[in-house]
Structures are given as structure tokens and as C-alpha cells.
Amino acid sequence: MKFFGSKTNVSLAVFFLLALILPLLVDNKYYMNIFILVLFFAGISGSWNILAGYSGQLSLGHSIFFGLGQYTSTLLLIKLGVSPWIGMLAALVLCMIVGALIGYPCFRLKGPFFTLATLAFLEVIRLLVSYFKDFTSGAVGLNIPFKPGWGMMMFRGKEEYYYIALGILFVVLAVTYWIDRSKIGAYLIAIRENEEAAEMLGIPISRYKMYAVLISSGLAGITGVFYAQYLLFVEPASAFDMNLSIQVALIAIIGGMGTVLGPVIGAILMVPLNEVLRSTFSGYNGLNFFIYGIVLILVVSFIPNGILPTISDKYKSYKQRRKKATEIAPNVQVERRGRL
Structure with a gap:
């Protein structure tokens, strides 16, 4: 599913151009924090979109890889003094290995059973990380010592974090764009739409599902490394949080699953809304979640396919009506002249 066909290229170029100059126009730490969170959630939601949006494997345990990315880079940094940039590569490899180990048995399950299995693995890994206290500090968590510099991916200001988050999002969107226009993407969409039919056509389903996971x-693990360096603190409860997995999924669903820019649109809309509600109704415990939930229900109810596919369908319908009107108009004029 593509966004206005070839106009995806223009949309991506405009988005990144505006994103590059945004820090030059905004000098407010609160707003910069929101922009960083938008880029972060767009990145991790984009990674989830590759598995769920294209191959149709609805996972709610995606924070497994987010948390593993955090702990991999953090432990390497604290215990061995390894730079987070190298830790990012280690997290990428480890998360891909764990993804394969989880995906191999779970891909035998279908529908809600697959989703429940990913939740079970998430809880198991969270408990394991909490259990090995001597290595991970358990539920207490790990504090990352602040040593500012590019080598440690730590900075006093927000702009550097912003551009790193933008770079990660660029990688995620570039990979998604490539998948969307490659044979892998076509096969994954075929598997998503009808797995039995795809298998009958000779598509190696298990192999391409494994490619997706x-x-x-791997991309989710990279976003976890960035988030750990941004907060400078890691703990099992937040690293392997089921609510994060749900939020990531909702952002992609609202923006448009199976599209390149869907997670970006969802993050641009939902992350600032969540932050505004949290700050506005901070004195009313739980009211921000209530309003946020109502907005989600309304969006999912009225545009179940997501914002981007809905806009795309309306645009295509408008073009078809214009084309028909253009074809009919000359005939109507000829008919009127004949009557005269």
C-alpha cells in the first residue's frame, strides 16, 4: 500500500527537510523533548510496522527488543566501557538472534495465539532480567554515568539527541521504503492478505516471516540504545513494558499499517496529544488516559484503516471522479450542440 504512489518520495524529502531545520526554529527544551519523542516513537513504531503492517504478524511483545537494546548497550558501557555506538551494533545483532529464536516457534501459531505468545515471551524476559540481580541490578535498575560527548552519545543539550533520533528514523524509513518496493514487500503483503494462498503460489512463508522479524x-534494538542514552537510566519495568508495546502498535495502526509514512503520521499526532494531556490534566489522576483512550476509540472507529490509507483512498476517488467528469464533459457539449 503506497501513499499517493510516486509522491512518497516527495513526502519523505519534504519531511526530512523540515525536520532538519526544525531545531533552528525552536529554542525551547520542552518542545524539543516532544520532537525527540515523536522521532523516537515514529522509529520504533516503524520497526513494528515491518513485522505487523507488512507481514501481518500482530506482536504485542515488541518492547522485548527495545529493552534488550537498552540493556545490551548499557551493560557494555558500564562494565566494559564500550561506546554506545558499538553497543548499538551489538544490540542489533543480539535482538536479531532473539527475534529469530522467538519467531521460529511463534510463527507456527496464528491470529490471537501468536499475539498472546509474544506477550508471554515479553513477561518471561522481564522476569529473567529482574531475577539476575548481580548482573542487571534487578528491579533497582542501572544508572548510566553522565560523560558528555559524541563518543558516549551523551549531551547537555537536546539538539544532538534530536539529530540522532532523526538519523535512526531515517534508517527505519529507508529500510521500510526498500521493503515496500521490493520483492520481499510483495511477498510479505501476500502472506498478510492470505497465508494459505501465498503458500499455494510457492512463496516460502516461514523464510519471509523470518526476514520480517x-x-x-534489529531496528527496535537500535531505538532502545538511543532511549537508554537519552534517559541515562534503565530498569526492567520500563524497558520491557507491555504498555509501550501497545502504544507503539496503536501509533502505527492510527497512522496506517503497511505504509511507509503511517507510523510517522501516527507519532506526529498521538505523541504531542499524549504529552499535552499529561501536562494539562496532571492534577487529575488518570483523566489524561481517559481522554487519550476516547480519542483512540474515535480514530479506530471512524478510520479503521488508518489516517494515511483513508486519505489515499479519498484522493484516488477524487482523481477518478475528475477523470470521469473530464471524459463526460466533451460528450455533453457535443450533444447540446446537436440539439441546437
Whole structure:
């Protein structure tokens, strides 16, 4: 599913051009934090979109890889003094291995059973990380010592974090764009639409599902490394949070699953809304979640396919009506002249 066909290229170019100059126009740490969160959630939601949006494997345990990315880079940094940039590569490899180990048995399940299995693996890994206290500090978590510099991926300001998050999002969108226009993407969409029919056509289903989970898990691990360096603190409860997995999924669903820019649109709309509601109704415990939930229900109810596919369908319908009107108009004029 593509966004206005070839106009995806223009949309991506405009988005990144505006994103590059945005820090030059905004000098407010609160707004910069929101922009960083938008880029972060767009990136991790984009990684989830590759697995769920294209191959149709609805996972709610995606924070497994997000948390593993955090702990991999953090432990390497604290215990061995390894730079987070190298830790990012280690997290990429580890998350892909774990993704393959989880995907191999789970891909035998279908529908809600696959989703429940990913949730079970998420809880198991969270408990394991909490259990090995001597290595991970358990539920207490790990504090990352602040040593500012590009080598440690730590900065006093927000702009550097913003551009790193933008770079990660660029990688995620570039990979998604490539998948969307490659044979892999076509096969994954065929598997999503009708797995039995795809198998009858000779598509190696298991292999391409594994491709999807490898790419998806690796990219999610990279976003986890960035988030750990941004907060400078890691703990099992937040690293392997089921609510994060749900939020990531909702952002992609609202923006448009199976599209390149869908997660970006969803993050641009939902992340600032969540932050505004949290700050506005901070004195009313839980009211921000209530309003946020109502907005989600309305969006999912009225545009179940997501914002981007809905706009795309309306645009195509408008073009078809214009084309028909253009074809009919000369005939109507000829008919009127004949009557005269």
C-alpha cells in the first residue's frame, strides 16, 4: 500500500527537510523533548510496522527488543566501557538472534495465539532480567554515568539527541521504503492478505516471516540504545513494558499499517496529544488516559484503516471522479450542440 504512489518520495524529502531545520526554529527544551519523542516513537513504531503492517504478524511483545537494546548497550558501557555506538551494533545483532529464536516457534501459531505468545515471551524476559540481580541490578535498575560527548552519545543539550533520533528514523524509513518496493514487500503483503494462498503460489512463508522479524527486531534494538542514552537510566519495568508495546502498535495502526509514512503520521499526532494531556490534566489522576483512550476509540472507529490509507483512498476517488467528469464533459457539449 503506497501513499499517493510516486509522491512518497516527495513526502519523505519534504519531511526530512523540515525536520532538519526544525531545531533552528525552536529554542525551547520542552518542545524539543516532544520532537525527540515523536522521532523516537515514529522509529520504533516503524520497526513494528515491518513485522505487523507488512507481514501481518500482530506482536504485542515488541518492547522485548527495545529493552534488550537498552540493556545490551548499557551493560557494555558500564562494565566494559564500550561506546554506545558499538553497543548499538551489538544490540542489533543480539535482538536479531532473539527475534529469530522467538519467531521460529511463534510463527507456527496464528491470529490471537501468536499475539498472546509474544506477550508471554515479553513477561518471561522481564522476569529473567529482574531475577539476575548481580548482573542487571534487578528491579533497582542501572544508572548510566553522565560523560558528555559524541563518543558516549551523551549531551547537555537536546539538539544532538534530536539529530540522532532523526538519523535512526531515517534508517527505519529507508529500510521500510526498500521493503515496500521490493520483492520481499510483495511477498510479505501476500502472506498478510492470505497465508494459505501465498503458500499455494510457492512463496516460502516461514523464510519471509523470518526476514520480517529479523529486520523489525534489529531496528527496535537500535531505538532502545538511543532511549537508554537519552534517559541515562534503565530498569526492567520500563524497558520491557507491555504498555509501550501497545502504544507503539496503536501509533502505527492510527497512522496506517503497511505504509511507509503511517507510523510517522501516527507519532506526529498521538505523541504531542499524549504529552499535552499529561501536562494539562496532571492534577487529575488518570483523566489524561481517559481522554487519550476516547480519542483512540474515535480514530479506530471512524478510520479503521488508518489516517494515511483513508486519505489515499479519498484522493484516488477524487482523481477518478475528475477523470470521469473530464471524459463526460466533451460528450455533453457535443450533444447540446446537436440539439441546437
